[in-house]
Amino acid sequence: MPTIYQVAERAGVSLSTVSRVLNGKASVNKVLRERVEKAVEELNYRPNSVARSLANSRTDSIGVLVPELNAPFFGDLMQAVESTLRAADKHVIITVGRNCLETEKDAVEFLISRNCDALIMHAEALSDEYLLELNQSKLPIALVNRQVEGLSEACTTLDNEKGGYLATRHLLELGHKNIAYISGPIEKRDAKLRLEGHNRALSEAGLLVNCELVFEGHYTEEDGKLGLLELMARDQPFTALVCANDWMASGAISCARDLGMSLPHDLSIVGFDDVVFAHHVFPRLTTVSNPVANMAEMSAKYILNKVYGQANDVKLSFEPTLILRDSTMKYDG
Known part of the structure; x- marks a missing residue:
């Protein structure tokens, strides 16, 4: 050599x-x-x-914090960050926060101890104040799918409220009036906004929001199964179901089929995120796109500009779109 x-x-x-x-x-x-x-x-x-x-005085390494490793959604995020940074001859160190405040803080401290030049984070539990202080400590950060006042130039965001609205409006346009909803944990901003979008679509259609048709889950496949069973046990009729992510929609589809239901004839289902398996489940899942890979790529380019003096074009705001497949149909009842 x-x-x-x-x-x-x-x-x-x-x-x-x-x-x-x-x-x-x-x-x-x-x-x-x-x-x-x-x-x-x-x-x-x-x-x-x-x-x-x-x-x-640089290590050419960037720390990446994600909530978990076993979800396709975050796999897309990590792949986009790694490939964008690798093309610039930079490397990533990945840690997991598990949606827990102390675990996320420990993960950040570990990345700092590895002398990372910057951090790219999909942080759920860390407060805005903590993130602002971290960024001001001369360690630049970029946030995926989160808005923090005072860090707007470092945040990529999705209009989650519009995404929830699009999912429910689609079902309303198909003639459904009794629409159930399985949300993510309401303390999470994206889950709260998606539910608000769902409620807005119902209100625009002149329908009352029925709390008995809402189940709060935690974005897991099991919550989709439990949520469908719980909603059916409440004896509130519904012909369609919106799930706040594709994992829960997948669980609901599996549960419905185990119950002998014919989908979408007996129940129309809409998901959120458009992860890789959405077009492999049966029936193929109608869902709302969540371009996390694009947001992650923009976060990586922002860091390349901020830390390494590059001049990449960076887009910060993203709009969801409805992806029509086979899990919904017109209701004539």
Whole structure:
């Protein structure tokens, strides 16, 4: 493997000149710079990343915090961040927060201890105040799917209220009037907004919001099963069901089929997120898109701009869209 000494010898310059060229310093004569660059190319030399990080006080690594690893939604997020940063010759260190305040704080402290240049987070439990203080401590952060006042330039967001509205409006347009809803945990902002969108669609249609047709889950497949069973046990008739994520919709579909129901003839179901399995379940799931991969990519590009001086275009606000498949149908009753 060629060394920096061989590059200097091939170019006929000093080691300090090679170092300045490799670190992008402007104070190098154009002729000498070209000689060094030619020697680097001829020798196929790759700078030692550790030595380079010591020279510029950076590690070229970015910490990533996600709530969990076993959900396709967060798999899409991590894939988008890693591929975007890898294309820029940066690396990621991933930690899990498990939607727990202390675990998220421990994860952040671990990433700081690894000398990460910045953090990209899908943080659920950390307070706005904590995140603002963290960002102001000279460790830049980017937030996926969260808005924090004072950090707007570092936040990518989805209009979750509109997403909930689109799901329920679709069912109303199909003629459904009795529509049940399985929400995520209401203390989470995205779950609260999706439920508000559902309620807005009902109100616009002149329908009363029936609390007996709402079940609060925790975004798991099991909650979709339990939620459907609980809603049916309340003896409140419904012909359609909106689930606040695709995992719960998948659970509801599985439960309905176990009960001998014919979908969507007996029950129309709409999900939220459009994760990879949404078009593999039977019937294929009508759902609301949640472009988390695009949001994560933008967060990574924001960090590349903020920390490494790149000039990527960054989009911060995203709109949901309805993805029509086979799990809903017109109701004529």
